[in-house]
Amino acid sequence: MDNPRALVVRHDAVSRSVQFNDKLIAFAKHWSFRPRACAPYRARMKGKTGVG
Numbered sequence: 001m002d003n004p005r006a007l008v009v010r011h012d013a014v015s016r017s018v019q020f021n022d023k024l025i026a027f028a029k030h031w032s033f034r035p036r037a038c039a040p041y042r043a044r045m046k047g048k049t050g051v052g
Contacts, residue, residue, distance in 0.1 A: 003037050011037055 010019040
């Protein structure tokens with residue numbers, strides 16, 4: 001998943017440590033999945049589908 005502020009409290013790109021929102025952790029535990037955060041990228045790169 002991306003890093004929306006409602007789900008990811010803190011994401012340190014250097015150490016790659018992620019702190020998720022407590023409600024997301026409870027939701028993930030209930031539905032038996034483990035959230036993973038994507039590496040943060042520059043905003044201008046979002047939404048690109050191809051080169052050129």
